Amino acid sequence: MAPPMTPARLLSALKAEGVDVVEVPGWRTRNRNSKGPWGPVHGVMVHHTVTSGSARTVALCRDGYTGLPGPLCHGVITKDGRVHLVGYGRANHAGLGDSNVLAAVIAERDLPADRAADSDGNARFYGFECENLGDGKDPWTDAQLEAIERVSAAICRHHGWNERSVIGHLEWQPGKVDPRGFTMDSMRARVGGRLGGPAPGKPLPAPKRPKVSLSRLVAAARSNPQAKGQPVTYAGVRTYEAALVDEGLLAKRYSDGHYGTTTVEATSRWQERLGYRGRKPGQAADGIPGRDSLKRLGAKHGFDVED
Structure with missing residues (x-):
């Protein structure tokens, strides 16, 4: 990298x-x-x-x-x-x-x-x-x-x-x-x-993948309705936001672990890209991470999902 x-x-x-x-x-x-x-x-x-x-x-x-x-x-x-x-x-x-x-x-x-x-x-x-x-x-x-x-x-x-x-x-x-x-x-x-010569034939170990907690991510999303949001101590938020940046859905300046409305909106766009619809609270593309949308993002960007 x-x-x-x-x-x-x-x-x-x-x-x-x-x-x-x-x-x-x-x-x-x-x-x-x-x-x-x-x-x-x-x-x-x-x-x-x-x-x-x-x-x-x-x-x-x-x-x-x-x-x-x-x-x-x-x-x-x-x-x-x-x-x-x-x-x-x-x-x-x-x-x-x-x-x-x-x-x-x-x-x-x-x-x-x-x-x-x-x-x-x-x-x-x-x-x-x-x-x-x-x-x-x-x-x-x-x-x-x-x-x-x-x-x-x-x-x-x-x-x-x-x-x-x-x-x-x-x-x-x-x-x-x-x-x-x-x-x-x-x-x-x-x-x-x-x-300078071939690399060693022995395969290197696979890199350890970070884990993102679905429940902690959902809590962060629901606790920060402000435009800027408040800092979230859970490091998995930064991992999640970095993936949204890579998808072109979130500006890099917002990938700071705050989980404000910009991250909620980026999540909604990711959910819509996967075929989910409806941005009202409780609907499938409401910006609150779900298990399927989070797993599919993790599969593309190298993190695993845990409860």
Whole structure:
């Protein structure tokens, strides 16, 4: 877990790793940050584009297309091994993926099978699209594979990650096949070698998940009707509010453990997103956490629910 690098720091890290970088005009401020969080980041995700032609591929990844606005990644790795930076911040590249995979990436242990689409990858991964048709026949050039290795190593080196923080889209989201034409295990071995050797084979223990008490959260919600609210001593309120911030439902300045009306309103919006309706007291989307809505939020954001 780490805050994203600044654009200048990313550029410096890539160049220090020997990456041939092309700065597409405006890349430093082109993002989808208005649609959701960007960070904390946990790893690097590799894709293929299903396109041919470098200029066309770079333009597509920069601008996106109808139904999926750009940027579609942070950098485009073309056949010649150059890395074209097209955006920085939240990008439409990863989509929803498996929270168990995310937990494994954070712990840098072996990846489980991706079976769910319950966690926002656009907020959590650096993304690189690679020019390739993805048909299993279009060749990957040596320069392109080396560029993927160098880009991944540069980011891992900055954050202190090992090669297990590098994954393919096919390992994140059910139904995806990219990148096709080489294995991610082989790429991770290359990244590990560049970083100074492979990571230890023994899986690290799974991180301990925080617990949030439903009853204490409900009590906090009902005891603070004021606009600002009063400080709540129960630490689980901050865990809960941080998850609402990550969902884009609560401004970060309100995630201070007060549980005022802003948190109640954010909870209502989360309940409505899940299909509940009615904001009057006692109705399903009244802003008072319920077991189902709390468990579903915890599943996405790494906390367990207790009574």
